[in-house]
Amino acid sequence: MAITLSGDQSIPAPPLSSRLTPAQIWGIVLLAPYLLVFLAFVVYPVGYGLWLARAPSNYVALYHDPIFARAAVNTLIFLVIGINIKMVIALFLSGFFAQQRTWIKWLSVIFILPWAVPSIPTILSVRFMFNPEWGMVNHLIFSLTGDDGPNWLNDPTVALTMAIGVHIWKSLPFWTLILMTGRLAIAHDLFEAAEVDGASWWQKFRYITWPSLQTLYITCTLLSMIWTLGDFNSVYLLTGGGPADLTHVLSTLGIRYLRLDQLSLAMASIVCAIPFVLPLMYFMMKRLSR
Amino acid sequence: MKLPSLRDVAAETRLLLIGIPVLLWTMIPIYHMFLFAISPKEDAFSGKLWPDHPTLHNFEIVFKQQHYFLRDFYVQFWNSLVIAAAVGVLTLVIATAAAFSISRLRVPGGRIVMNLALFTYFIPAAFLAVPMYRTMGNYGLLNNHWSLILAMVTIASPYAIWVLKQASDKLPVELDEAAVMDGATTLQIFRLVYLPLMMPSLVAIGTYAVLLAWNEYLYAFLLLSNDREITLPVALGNFLAADDSPWELLMTTGFIYALPPAAIYYAFRRYMVGGLTAGAVKS
Numbered sequence: 001m002a003i004t005l006s007g008d009q010s011i012p013a014p015p016l017s018s019r020l021t022p023a024q025i026w027g028i029v030l031l032a033p034y035l036l037v038f039l040a041f042v043v044y045p046v047g048y049g050l051w052l053a054r055a056p057s058n059y060v061a062l063y064h065d066p067i068f069a070r071a072a073v074n075t076l077i078f079l080v081i082g083i084n085i086k087m088v089i090a091l092f093l094s095g096f097f098a099q100q101r102t103w104i105k106w107l108s109v110i111f112i113l114p115w116a117v118p119s120i121p122t123i124l125s126v127r128f129m130f131n132p133e134w135g136m137v138n139h140l141i142f143s144l145t146g147d148d149g150p151n152w153l154n155d156p157t158v159a160l161t162m163a164i165g166v167h168i169w170k171s172l173p174f175w176t177l178i179l180m181t182g183r184l185a186i187a188h189d190l191f192e193a194a195e196v197d198g199a200s201w202w203q204k205f206r207y208i209t210w211p212s213l214q215t216l217y218i219t220c221t222l223l224s225m226i227w228t229l230g231d232f233n234s235v236y237l238l239t240g241g242g243p244a245d246l247t248h249v250l251s252t253l254g255i256r257y258l259r260l261d262q263l264s265l266a267m268a269s270i271v272c273a274i275p276f277v278l279p280l281m282y283f284m285m286k287r288l289s290r
Numbered sequence: 291m292k293l294p295s296l297r298d299v300a301a302e303t304r305l306l307l308i309g310i311p312v313l314l315w316t317m318i319p320i321y322h323m324f325l326f327a328i329s330p331k332e333d334a335f336s337g338k339l340w341p342d343h344p345t346l347h348n349f350e351i352v353f354k355q356q357h358y359f360l361r362d363f364y365v366q367f368w369n370s371l372v373i374a375a376a377v378g379v380l381t382l383v384i385a386t387a388a389a390f391s392i393s394r395l396r397v398p399g400g401r402i403v404m405n406l407a408l409f410t411y412f413i414p415a416a417f418l419a420v421p422m423y424r425t426m427g428n429y430g431l432l433n434n435h436w437s438l439i440l441a442m443v444t445i446a447s448p449y450a451i452w453v454l455k456q457a458s459d460k461l462p463v464e465l466d467e468a469a470v471m472d473g474a475t476t477l478q479i480f481r482l483v484y485l486p487l488m489m490p491s492l493v494a495i496g497t498y499a500v501l502l503a504w505n506e507y508l509y510a511f512l513l514l515s516n517d518r519e520i521t522l523p524v525a526l527g528n529f530l531a532a533d534d535s536p537w538e539l540l541m542t543t544g545f546i547y548a549l550p551p552a553a554i555y556y557a558f559r560r561y562m563v564g565g566l567t568a569g570a571v572k573s
Contacts, residue, residue, distance in 0.1 A: 038407070110313065285409050
């Protein structure tokens with residue numbers, strides 16, 4: 001016998017429990033934990049953050065803050081130049097690691113290390129290496145040339161370049177591995193046929209490898225751009241945003257405002273990035289949900 | 291015995307010209323860290339490529355907590371361990387349940403939830419960190435391990451659900467149908483059919499979540515601050531607060547901290563490469 005749960009008799013819908021099969025009820029029960037996490041730790045924070053960033057005065061303040069403008073430019077350089085250099089190297093190295101040699105197999109095992117170890121100790125290691133007084137790099141420069149080496153991290157251009165370098169060091173193995181998987185999936189007889197026809201390596205790349213890899217390559221580039229926007233460690237642990245707050249990117253700037261107790265500015269600086277990130281996120285979501 | 295032809299030698303040389311720079315580029319920061327860990331203080335600061343007197347003394351200082359910066363080393367190591375394990379278990383439970391529900395039970399609205407999860411996956415982590423910090427404050431969880439655990443579960447679950455859903459979609463529907471014919475309940479299908487078949491993906495996802503939590507710096511540094519509550523990476527970052535930081539001890543602690551994830555990675559490499567990289571970007 002069906003029990004009507006709702007007191008509202010005007011809706012002739014049958015009670016919920018009789019419309020759903022037991023499997024569907026289990027489905028809802030099993031999905032509930034994630035939905036709770038999603039509501040409590042994604043929907044609420046994002047909504048709350050947007051609400052904090054609502055006042056137009058925040059954006060006026062950001063507009064007048066030279067550090068924000070600098071961080072926006074740095075972020076663009078990081079993404080447009082840094083990521084593209086990284087992906088081109090990854091594309092090149094994926095061809096190298098796809099070679100069937102025992103020593104290259106072993107090298108690929110070592111090559112993955114930067115990705116497998118946490119970034120904090122390795123980034124700090126690089127930071128010490130380039131310390132102007134005691135760092136190994138300047139010691140080497142001194143013993144080879146007799147001159148003092150430069151004060152590496154005190155020059156904003158050099159410091160930002162090094163932050164990009166650290167980022168590339170950390171994430172290059174991952175993307176190389178992905179592109180290598182893509183390369184290995186290309187049918188081998190295509191290359192054999194090209195070999196017979198006397199194709200050069202460039203022709204093989206241009207007419208076989210690239211057409212098969214380009215979708216993957218572009219997806220990887222976009223995905224890497226989205227993730228790199230959230231790369232806090234490479235900049236924060238290497239330069240701390242310095243010298244004189246000239247090497248901040250949006251991810252470290254948000255945390256800087258947060259530390260200065262300017263939460264609404266922190267959120268506003270992130271909101272400014274949304275128009276650029278949202279289309280990328282939407283595009284990636286569409287691609288992966290197929 | 292066949293001598294290698296000139297062409298083979300040239301090809302091998304070209305490969306070596308790529309391989310050697312790649313090896314140096316990869317190893318220098320790691321070697322530098324290792325060098326500091328086995329160097330006495332005066333050697334570490336003299337820029338030698340190999341110390342005159344390699345020593346394990348730094349490890350002894352760390353393991354005996356004989357320095358101001360290291361007085362809570364074991365507590366912090368334990369914190370990192372507990373948080374990583376909790377994130378691994380919770381992510382597995384939540385994501386497996388969700389993937390089973392979306393992929394096998396075809397729950398109404400499952401597709402929407404999958405898309406929302408994917409959307410979350412693409413929010414840059416540092417962007418979500420700012421509102422997450424305040425949210426945890428509003429929930430009264432700041433300085434509590436649960437704040438970091440829940441934040442990391444939030445970040446790890448979307449990808450976990452996606453990978454597990456992809457893997458479950460590949461299992462034939464007939465399996466479930468046959469089990470239902472035999473009178474199996476939904477829970478029995480989940481426990482006796484689904485979980486055993488999903489084992490390789492579950493190992494990959496568990497490893498992914500554990501490593502993600504163990505390696506996390508930003509959220510740990512925002513959400514936890516008491517010396518006895520923080521995780522190891524935050525303690526490493528705190529070394530930088532002083533001008534006269536004992537670098538050799540920092541690098542030694544960092545080396546110890548980097549060992550477990552590297553070991554886990556290599557132990558589960560088979561699963562990681564198959565389960566994660568193939569799924570990470572679908573071509």
